[in-house]
Amino acid sequence: MSKDFEIKVPCSSANIGPGYDVLGIGLDMFLTINCEYTTTNEECKIEYTKTSEGYENVPLEAEKNLITKTALFVMRCNNIETLPKNTILKVDNPIPLGRGLGSSGAAVVAGVILGFKFAGLPFDKERMLDYCLQIERHPDNISAAMFGGFVGSFLRDLSPEEQKLREVPMSDIFCKTVLDSENNIVKPVGPPLSVGRHLKYNWNPKIKCIAIIPNFEVATSDSRGVLPKTYETKDIVFNLQRLSILTTALTLDPPNADLIYQSMQDKLHQPYRKTLIPGLTDILSSTTPDLNKGLVGICLSGAGPTILALATENYEDIATSIINKFKENNIQCDWKLLSLAYEGATLTEL
Numbered sequence: 046m047s048k049d050f051e052i053k054v055p056c057s058s059a060n061i062g063p064g065y066d067v068l069g070i071g072l073d074m075f076l077t078i079n080c081e082y083t084t085t086n087e088e089c090k091i092e093y094t095k096t097s098e099g100y101e102n103v104p105l106e107a108e109k110n111l112i113t114k115t116a117l118f119v120m121r122c123n124n125i126e127t128l129p130k131n132t133i134l135k136v137d138n139p140i141p142l143g144r145g146l147g148s149s150g151a152a153v154v155a156g157v158i159l160g161f162k163f164a165g166l167p168f169d170k171e172r173m174l175d176y177c178l179q180i181e182r183h184p185d186n187i188s189a190a191m192f193g194g195f196v197g198s199f200l201r202d203l204s205p206e207e208q209k210l211r212e213v214p215m216s217d218i219f220c221k222t223v224l225d226s227e228n229n230i231v232k233p234v235g236p237p238l239s240v241g242r243h244l245k246y247n248w249n250p251k252i253k254c255i256a257i258i259p260n261f262e263v264a265t266s267d268s269r270g271v272l273p274k275t276y277e278t279k280d281i282v283f284n285l286q287r288l289s290i291l292t293t294a295l296t297l298d299p300p301n302a303d304l305i306y307q308s309m310q311d312k313l314h315q316p317y318r319k320t321l322i323p324g325l326t327d328i329l330s331s332t333t334p335d336l337n338k339g340l341v342g343i344c345l346s347g348a349g350p351t352i353l354a355l356a357t358e359n360y361e362d363i364a365t366s367i368i369n370k371f372k373e374n375n376i377q378c379d380w381k382l383l384s385l386a387y388e389g390a391t392l393t394e395l
């Protein structure tokens with residue numbers, strides 16, 4: 046009989062200010078899936094712990110659940126049509142959904158690892174990343190969740206043939222049977238090789254991450270929908286200049302709060318997302334190192350609405366101050382103190 050196994054994937058915060066679709070940090074709040082083999086001869090079952098985020102609303106049908114439909118996509122690309130019988134997938138998900146902490150990235154990474162395991166493919170993170178990028182098409186959350194730590198990433202230029210493979214519509218990726226115009230079954234093919242490139246940066250471990258999590262969701266698709274299609278050169282240069290400093294500034298010891306705070310400013314996404322997140326502009330501009338002992342930087346986490354504050358001490362006071370600012374807009378928040386998850390996603394035989 047096959048052995049039980051566990052998949053563990055960290056949550057992540059993307060962008061970190063100027064690094065829109067580029068930077069991500071894997072953080073120590075983990076989606077876990079325990080796969081147990083049974084002798085009941087039943088179809089694969091998926092269950093969520095009652096404490097999981099979205100416990101009541103997440104679909105449990107294999108073709109609808111983001112984790113299992115991702116696994117099925119990987120498996121179909123490798124000639125396996127269904128999840129194995131006699132398996133129970135027990136999911137525990139503490140990552141809040143649609144809040145900017147990479148819940149979908151973690152689910153996609155977990156689903157791809159599950160698909161690789163069920164298809165008998167080797168645990169090859171680089172190749173797994175290619176599959177993840179067919180589903181979540183920007184690399185920042187996915188790379189941070191897969192590899193852990195503080196990560197920069199980009200998508201390489203593709204040849205026209207590779208581009209065709211990559212642009213398979215999402216509806217086809219998650220469809221059991223895709224037909225062409227003459228009603229022939231189209232066999233799903235895997236993604237091109239080495240689509241995403243990534244590099245791990247150092248990080249000063251004295252810097253901790255405070256996530257202030259408002260009690261409402263912003264779907265990433267909506268939060269991307271409010272962004273402009275084109276930008277002025279001066280705004281692009283503004284972000285590139287800060288990005289070039291930020292990745293090293295976060296490694297320096299002692300941390301230089303003024304340098305980090307300034308290099309976390311952004312003109313490409315945060316100013317536009319204020320329409321979806323009441324109080325955002327005020328919170329970002331009024332929470333400064335001068336006014337908050339220990340604070341070194343602040344930004345919107347991913348597509349929001351979570352705020353990510355970086356700090357070396359005084360965590361509760363910093364969180365309370367931001368929570369009170371959200372309260373002025375009638376928004377309640379939870380908060381968590383998180384550290385970097387350096388290892389990224391893991392698969393453990395039990």
Ligand SMILES: Nc1ncnc2c1ncn2[C@@H]1O[C@H](COP(=O)(O)OP(=O)(O)OP(=O)(O)O)[C@@H](O)[C@H]1O
Pocket residue numbers: 057059076103110111112138141142143144145146147148149150152186263264265266346347348349
């Ligand atoms: N563990 C999970 N199981 C099933 N579905 C999930 C899981 N995690 C996330 N999802 C799906 O992903 C959606 C959230 O994805 P979305 O990209 O909008 O936000 P996010 O990933 O939390 O934020 P961000 O990408 O800004 O960090 C949920 O509403 C749900 O449909």
Ligand SMILES: N[C@@H](CCO)C(=O)O
Pocket residue numbers: 059060065066067183185186265268269314347348
């Ligand atoms: N870079 C992405 C992260 C969210 O998935 C965004 O800001 O839209």
